[in-house]
Amino acid sequence: MSEPAMTKDEVANKLRGAWRYVGTRINGGNWDRGANPKGMIYYGPHGEMAVQIAPDVERKRAGAETTPEEAKAALKDYIAYFGTYTIDENAGTVTHHRQDSLQPGDKDDLVRRYEFAGDRLVLRPPNSTMEVTWERIK
Amino acid sequence: MSEQSQSAAQRLIGSWRYVGSTLDGKTQGERGASTKGIIIYDVHGHMACQVAPDRNVSRAGKEPTGAEAIAALADHIAYFGTYSVDERAKTVTHHRQGSVQPGDEGDVVRGYEFIGDQLILRPVGTTREVIWERIK
Numbered sequence: 001m002s003e004p005a006m007t008k009d010e011v012a013n014k015l016r017g018a019w020r021y022v023g024t025r026i027n028g029g030n031w032d033r034g035a036n037p038k039g040m041i042y043y044g045p046h047g048e049m050a051v052q053i054a055p056d057v058e059r060k061r062a063g064a065e066t067t068p069e070e071a072k073a074a075l076k077d078y079i080a081y082f083g084t085y086t087i088d089e090n091a092g093t094v095t096h097h098r099q100d101s102l103q104p105g106d107k108d109d110l111v112r113r114y115e116f117a118g119d120r121l122v123l124r125p126p127n128s129t130m131e132v133t134w135e136r137i138k
Numbered sequence: 139m140s141e142q143s144q145s146a147a148q149r150l151i152g153s154w155r156y157v158g159s160t161l162d163g164k165t166q167g168e169r170g171a172s173t174k175g176i177i178i179y180d181v182h183g184h185m186a187c188q189v190a191p192d193r194n195v196s197r198a199g200k201e202p203t204g205a206e207a208i209a210a211l212a213d214h215i216a217y218f219g220t221y222s223v224d225e226r227a228k229t230v231t232h233h234r235q236g237s238v239q240p241g242d243e244g245d246v247v248r249g250y251e252f253i254g255d256q257l258i259l260r261p262v263g264t265t266r267e268v269i270w271e272r273i274k
Contacts, residue, residue, distance in 0.1 A: 018180040038236045040186050040218045042178050044153045046273050050176050050186055052218050054236030061241035066211060068204020074240045075207045080216035082176045082188050100174050100190035102238060104210045105197035137182050 008089045014116050015043040015087070015094065019134035021053050022120070026130045033077055041134055043085060049096055050082035078102060093126070146250060147223040150179040150230060154257055154270035156189050162265045169213050177259075177270055179221060185232055186218035211239065229262065 006014070021039025024031035034056025041051040059074040061067075066074070081101035087094050096110040112123040112132075121134040156175025159166045170192025177187040195210045202210060217237035223230050232246045248259040248268075257270040 018178070018182070018184050018186075038218075040184060042153070042180065042186060044178070044273060046153070048153050048176065048273050050153075050178060050188060052186055052188070052216055052236065054218075054238070059238070059240040059242070061239075066208060066240050068208055070240045071207035071211050072202065072204055074238055075202060075210060078216070078238045080188055080214075080238060082174075082190075100188070102188075102190070102210060102214055102216055103197075104195040104202045104206050137180065137184050 006089055008087050011087050011089050011094075011114070012043075015085075015114070015121070016045055018042045018137040019121055020137050022133040022135050024130065024132045026128075028129070031130070039079070040137075043094075047084045047086070048082070049085040051079060051096070053077075053079040075103070081106070094123075145223075146225050146228070146230075146252070149252055150221075150223065150250070150257070151181055153178045153273045155273050157256065157269040157271050159266060159268045166266075175215070176273075179230075183220050183222070184218070185221040187215060187232070189213075189215040214238065217242065230259070 019041045021037060024033070033053070036056040037053060039051070039053030041049070043049050055077045057073065061070055081098045083097045083099035085094055085096050093111050093113050096112065098107060098109065101107060111126055113126060115122040119136045123132045123134070124130065154177045156173060158173070169189070172192040173189065175189035177185070179185050191213045195206060197206055217234045219235035220233045221230055222233070228249055229247050230250050232248070234244065234246065237243065247262045249262055251258040255272045257272070259268045259270065260266065
């Protein structure tokens with residue numbers, strides 16, 4: 001069901017705050033980040049945003065320095081970026097303007113269609129079958 | 139309500155932009171001139187922190203190589219979880235639920251100080267301080 005038309009302020013009011021990661025689906029199946037992945041996305045009142053998703057894997061470091069294999073394993077599928085956001089209430093999208101991302105080579109804006117369903121927020125990259133579900137922290 | 143009459147827990151709430159860090163009173167430049175970062179304390183006791191060094195880490199292929207992954211992780215802070223404030227000790231404890239750094243688990247305790255629009259966090263038992271500025 002499509003969202004009833006909301007004003008920009010209404011969308012902003014709904015987005016604002018912190019949301020807990022529930023899960024990611026793609027092509028109707030679960031994106032595998034392990035049994036208990038954790039994550040948080042935050043939309044601030046001044047246009048600032050940040051997100052992290054940590055797959056449920058052990059990030060080990062055997063010695064004082066991280067080895068290349070340990071680094072690859074720690075980084076794999078870990079999402080961490082932050083910046084600002086803008087809302088296009090007509091398109092039903094929120095754009096994340098990333099100032100930095102943990103992942104190498106990862107720097108462009110990201111557009112997400114938003115849907116509010118009860119205490120949940122579903123974010124969908126346009127032209128993709130992926131959906132990321134978040135639950136309001138309260 | 140004036141800032142003075144707010145509790146530390148109330149003053150922490152919101153988001154803060156990374157300004158810089160010092161060690162023994164000297165500015166630390168190891169993360170580069172334009173290091174960016176954000177720390178968030180929300181109203182329900184959740185927190186998240188990211189500090190990204192000012193450096194371009196490229197990725198040649200689809201997946202980062204070992205060397206690219208090490209470069210991406212170096213000095214990069216990314217963790218989140220919950221927090222608790224001890225107003226007597228003037229500390230805030232970050233109870234980490236996830237951190238990208240290998241072997242980085244458990245709580246971290248930070249002494250806090252508010253100076254105008256700035257928040258100074260000091261890892262307990264060190265001479266390091268990390269300076270943040272309120273986003274507003």
